Amino acid sequence: MSHAPSPAGPSNRARPVTKSGPAADPGARPADQRAPRRTALVTGASSGIGAAVARRLAADGDWRLVLNGRDLTRLEQVAAGTSALTVAADLSWPGADRRVTETALDHLGRVDLLVAGAGVGWAGDFTGMPRARIDELVGTDLLATLHLVRGLLPHMVAAGSGRIVLLGSVAGSVGVRGEAVYSAVKAAVAAFADALRYELRGTGVGVTHVVPGVVDTAFFDRRGAPYRRTWPRPVPPERVADAVLTAVRRGTDEVYVPGWLRLPARVRGAAPGLYRRLAARFG
Ligand SMILES: NC(=O)c1ccc[n+]([C@@H]2O[C@H](COP(=O)([O-])OP(=O)(O)OC[C@H]3O[C@@H](n4cnc5c(N)ncnc54)[C@H](OP(=O)(O)O)[C@@H]3O)[C@@H](O)[C@H]2O)c1
DSSP: OOOOOOOOSGGGOOOOOOSSSTTOOTTOOOGGGOOOOEEEEEESTTSHHHHHHHHHHHHHSSEEEEEEESOHHHHHHHHTTSOOEEEEOOTTSTTHHHHHHHHHHHHHSSOSEEEEOOOOOOOSOGGGOOHHHHHHHIIIIIIHHHHHHHHHHHHHHHHTOEEEEEEOOHHHHHOOTTOHHHHHHHHHHHHHHHHHHHHHTTTTEEEEEEEESOBOSTHHHHHTOOOOOSSSOOBOHHHHHHHHHHHHHHTOSEEEESGGGHHHHHHHHHOHHHHHHHHHHHO
16 A cells, blocks of 8 residues: 555535535535544553543544554543544554554555654652663653654655644653653653754644643553642643644644643743752742
8 A cells, every 4th residue: 555645634625515506515425424634643542641632633523543552452442433543552662653653654545643642751769760761761752752753754744734743741841850851851852843843844744842731641650650749730631632632723833731831931941040949949
């Protein structure tokens, strides 16, 4: 099967059926049964934010989806009732990203949207962090993301349209105590998003950097350290998913969820010494 991309866009949207008259298109379906026009690959779709994004895209009705995660059972639960194709793969394994992108291109014909939602965390002093966990964080949160983008981007650029959505974290904007490697990989994702956006100017392909604060998902239990602070309060993953869909619709470069989290990032940028003193005092 060819992986050649075809242009994405609204031009082939089926018109709603009108009751009668010469303008009626016999091939058109009723408005609520339009064939989905757009295509997306969502990683991290078996849990949390990625699952919420997958559900929102499926509910939108205009997307054909390929969903990736490691746990096939949970992945299929997310895909249940939709036409989404599931691809279970551990993205930290060499070559897994290629299998996922090739499956997506084979199945969908083109990928208009990549939501790179797969990620893991780790909390604790850096001196106690096992080497394997360092490799896992860098491999999953950073390297796999870069390779997925590298695999899909040439097709998007050739098509003259597309959007890459990268899941960052406020930890990457300000640096969080006890999350040194996680902060580092998310800062790398942020820098990658900025640099790539400059490079892609004029190609029709956009990059959205999504920067959540604390989100109520299995992320914290899985990293082995539950979220214990009373503030900031966790937001539901659906709120991040809504922000992703809005950003995709509007072509937004960067979105913080919740929006006020942009403030600490700005304070750190404008007055790093002050920010460090405040962070050291209030954690
Ligand atoms: N939760 C937060 O507070 C928060 C805040 C800021 C940013 N984020 C970021 O948001 C993203 C999603 O996190 P989440 O909160 O939704 O966490 P989550 O509920 O734990 O979901 C993580 C997802 O990533 C997948 N994943 C992990 N390692 C993988 C690997 N090696 N190969 C393929 N898939 C892998 C998981 O697949 P399986 O479940 O199948 O293993 C799961 O679908 C991450 O990038 C995270 O860093 C989260």
